[in-house]
Amino acid sequence: MNNSKENTDIFTTIPANPTTNDITYYKISKDTILYHGSSKIKELTEFNPNHHTFFALSEEYARTYATDVGIVFAYRVLFDFKLVALDLGNERLYQSAPDNIRKIMDDQYGFHNGNKRKSDTEKDNELCEYLCQYNRSDDGSIIVPELPTYDGYATNKMYGESEIDDLPPELVICDKCRLECIDNISHSASL
Secondary structure (H helix, E strand, O other): OOOOOOOOOEEEEEEEOHHHHOOOOOEEOOOOEEEEEOOOOHHHHHOOOOOOEEEEOHHHHHOOOOOOOOOOEEHHHHOOOOEEEOOOOOOHHHOOOHHHHHHHHHHOOOOOOOOOOOHHHHHHHHHHHHHHHHEOOOOOEOOOOOOOOOOOOEOOEEEOHHHHHHHHEEEEEEOOHEEEEEEEEEEEEOO
């Protein structure tokens, strides 16, 4: 599978309104193909299905994370996803978050600095954990039905303070059980 063109047109915006708890989302449609590159995971069985995972829209970008003997995994989306649009402000989400998460939203996702992105693995993962666990008990069940739960987040291309901080579109999916792995591409085989 070689999909060299980045699928930047797959994001459909779901505007903030009372039925979305005033959160803006991106809809990721069923059958969309997403890519995950890893230098650590070599087999599909090594994935924890209930742990958030970062995805790219192109095999080429995912490959930048598949260093050494890494693999790029291609996944098909089995159900429509509603992912928090972290590049579109989402002030309601920001205001309801604890101080440590608001600081990450400001410093790493540019909530109050012109949407300037600065990736930091530890802090990015902390935000993902917050979103994926929001309003869920340890067994994954919803705590308060009137409050939202999040499938993850998505951003279109985000620019950083410098060009090295620029990031192409990215997605985080909380539950990989709603995805089907359709291919794994050896990094070394395609060099």
